Amino acid sequence: xxxxxxxxxxxxxxxxxxxxxxxxxxxxxxxxxxxxxxxxxxxxxxxxxxxxxxxxxxxxxxxxxxxxxxxxxxxxxxxxxxxxxxxxxxxxxxxxxxxxxxxxxxxxxxxxxxxxxxxxxxxxxxxxxxxxxxxxxxxxxxxxxxxxxxxxxxxxxxxxxxxxxxxxxxxxxxxxxxxxxxxx
Amino acid sequence: xxxxxxxxxxxxxxxxxxxxxxxxxxxxxxxxxxxxxxxxxxxxxxxxxxxxxxxxxxxxxxxxxxxxxxxxxxxxxxxxxxxxxxxxxxxxxxxxxxxxxxxxxxxxxxxxxxxxxxxxxxxxxxxxxxxxxxxxxxxxxxxxxxxxxxxxxxxxxxxxxxxxxxxxxxxxxxxxxxxxxxxx
Numbered sequence: 323x324x325x326x327x328x329x330x331x332x333x334x335x336x337x338x339x340x341x342x343x344x345x346x347x348x349x350x351x352x353x354x355x356x357x358x359x360x361x362x363x364x365x366x367x368x369x370x371x372x373x374x375x376x377x378x379x380x381x382x383x384x385x386x387x388x389x390x391x392x393x394x395x396x397x398x399x400x401x402x403x404x405x406x407x408x409x410x411x412x413x414x415x416x417x418x419x420x421x422x423x424x425x426x427x428x429x430x431x432x433x434x435x436x437x438x439x440x441x442x443x444x445x446x447x448x449x450x451x452x453x454x455x456x457x458x459x460x461x462x463x464x465x466x467x468x469x470x471x472x473x474x475x476x477x478x479x480x481x482x483x484x485x486x487x488x489x490x491x492x493x494x495x496x497x498x499x500x501x502x503x504x505x506x
Numbered sequence: 507x508x509x510x511x512x513x514x515x516x517x518x519x520x521x522x523x524x525x526x527x528x529x530x531x532x533x534x535x536x537x538x539x540x541x542x543x544x545x546x547x548x549x550x551x552x553x554x555x556x557x558x559x560x561x562x563x564x565x566x567x568x569x570x571x572x573x574x575x576x577x578x579x580x581x582x583x584x585x586x587x588x589x590x591x592x593x594x595x596x597x598x599x600x601x602x603x604x605x606x607x608x609x610x611x612x613x614x615x616x617x618x619x620x621x622x623x624x625x626x627x628x629x630x631x632x633x634x635x636x637x638x639x640x641x642x643x644x645x646x647x648x649x650x651x652x653x654x655x656x657x658x659x660x661x662x663x664x665x666x667x668x669x670x671x672x673x674x675x676x677x678x679x680x681x682x683x684x685x686x687x688x689x690x
Contacts, residue, residue, distance in 0.1 A: 334646070335660040336520030336668065347666060352589070352590060383585070390513075452652070460652075461516070466671050467531070470663030476519040479654030482531060485518065487650050487680035496671035500649060500682060 323432050323456035326369070328441040328448060329361065330475065331497075337472035340443065343377075345396075348466050353493045354463065355390025362397040366437040369428075370417070372407035378442065379403060381416045401440075404431070406447050417490035427455050434458070438456050449478045455506040460485065466496035507616050510553070510644035512625040512632060513545065514659065515681075516646050522629065527561075531651050537677045538647070539574025545645075546581040550621040554601070554610075555631035558590035562626065563587060564599045586626075588615070590631050610637050612681035616640075633662045641690040644669065650680035 331348045332338055339345060370379055380476060382399075383391045403417035411419050420427050428451065431439060451457050462475075485502035492498055515532045516522055523529060533580035554563055566583075567575045588603035595603050604611045612635065615623060625635060635641050646659075676682055 334520075334644070334684070335658070335663075336518075339622050381590075424618075460518070464684070466669040468660050468663065468667040468669065470660070470666055474519070476654065479519075479652065482654055483652040485650040485652065485680070487676065487682065490674055490676045490682055492674045496669070498671065498674055498682075498684060500518070502649070506687065 323398040324434070324436055325438045325458065325494060326428070326432065326441050326451065326456055327365070327438055327459040327461060328457050330445075330463070331465055333465050333467045333469035333472070335468045335470070336476065337469040337473045338443065338475045340469065341471045341473070344460065344472075347469060348465055349495050349497070351493060351495055351497055353464070353495070354497070355394070359390055359397070360393045361440075362408055363413065364438050365401065365440045366401045367404065367431065367439040368398060369404050369406065369441045369451075371444045372405060372410060373425070374442055374444040374447070375403070375405040375413060379405065379413065379417060384397060394400050395495055402475055407452070425456070425503050428454070428456050443475075445475060447471050447478060448475060452483060453480045457504050458506070460487075460504060461500045462500045463499040464500060508518070508540060508620055509622045510612070510616065510625050510640055511549070511622055511643040511645060512634065512641050513645040514627055514647070515649055516659050517649050517651045517653035517656070519652045519654070520660065521653040522627065522659045523657050524653065525655045525657070528656075531653060532649055532681050533681070535679055535681055537679070538681075539572055539578070541683070542578045543546055543574055543581070545624075546578055548622050549585065549586065549624045551586045551615065551623040552582060553561065553590065553623060553625045553631065553635075555628045556589060556594060557588040558628040558631070559587070559597060559601065563589065563601060573634040574654070581650070586690045589635070608634060612640050614636070629657050629659060629661060633645060636660065636667060637664045638682050641688050642690070643672075644686045644688060645686045648684060663674075
């Protein structure tokens with residue numbers, strides 16, 4: 323079975339964005355480029371919520387961004403993309419759309435041949451997939467910041483999810499990478 | 507100036523207790539005993555919110571608990587204790603009570619001679635002291651658990667608090683110790 327991997331940056335108090343979707347508190351991380359590209363090598367499919375896809379699904383870094391960042395987004399661009407939306411069926415870039423039977427559709431994806439699957443977010447899709455016990459790994463970049471107001475990565479969960487720590491890594495800029503297996 | 511150190515166990519999703527004050531998700535940690543006693547050597551004063559003091563201010567581990575845990579609570583028992591409460595002025599164990607002028611009172615404590623000061627919690631006192639920029643260090647034991655429902659360590663904050671990572675340490679049982687300086 324392919325793993326579904328939630329991978330994102332989170333403040334120490336569990337937020338993934340400010341109250342108005344601010345991301346300015348997430349520092350540029352010179353060490354993350356190589357890690358992102360290593361991560362990309364292990365995945366071939368990305369899952370987005372509707373809003374996340376509209377914001378980031380067709381993101382292209384500008385020409386001033388690092389070589390590694392450009393490589394990463396070129397790799398993401400070649401992946402299969404799925405958008406979860408019950409309201410909208412057509413999106414820029416023509417991703418596949420999942421609008422119902424989420425559990426069955428995602429389990430079919432996991433059972434299909436291929437590399438692992440990146441759960442990009444946002445919070446609503448994380449909630450849905452956590453509550454269906456479909457997430458296999460959680461990889462967080464803990465940003466050295468208590469953000470206060472903002473949108474949490476995890477909310478409206480129906481139960482606890484025990485984790486098994488796989489690894490930790492400390493970056494020069496104070497970001498801590500935490501990798502867990504979800505004990506579903 | 508003495509440091510005020512917030513030190514507590516937190517789930518990966520930022521909770522310090524379940525919705526009914528459950529702590530059963532915090533595992534016994536054989537590696538924490540020595541660390542707790544090293545921590546205790548650097549402090550001589552503990553700050554509690556009213557509810558936290560009533561629950562834990564006079565806690566005595568039973569005779570079956572580890573030698574290190576007993577040593578730790580004996581050390582805590584000898585420390586100066588302050589309870590923040592506007593409603594109640596007398597508590598079991600006769601701690602000092604701070605009921606008003608929090609900023610001035612705490613700054614006076616920080617300026618007085620002595621070791622560092624442990625901010626025990628709970629969430630409401632953490633909010634108050636964070637919003638007054640009075641917390642100097644945050645030391646968290648990140649428990650490998652997405653708790654879901656529960657009470658967050660940080661809530662109702664008026665602003666962001668950038669942190670500087672001091673150290674990380676991975677325990678055998680999956681707990682990750684993260685230590686930060688608050689950039690007030």
